[in-house]
């Protein structure tokens with residue numbers, strides 16, 4: 001993915017894009033989450049059973065921008081609010 005900021009839309013009930021591949025800069029990745037839906041969502045980053053980033057709630061129609069330290073590798077991402085993961089809010093994050 002080109003650009004300095006990884007932009008991810010939070011929708012009812014999916015991430016767009018679902019899967020993200022990004023090159024870290026100095027071990028960091030800058031994210032911008034845009035919740036365009038009418039429910040709160042989050043973007044929790046997991047490595048196996050470990051929570052790498054808890055993913056604070058992003059309220060309906062709100063944005064959140066944050067820079068995260070992420071080691072290269074493959075991560076799972078979910079929205080862990082309510083039953084959103086089962087509804088389809090999950091994807092992959094690959095950091096190079």
Ligand SMILES: [Cu+2]
Pocket residue numbers: 040041042079080081084089
């Ligand atoms: Cu959600």
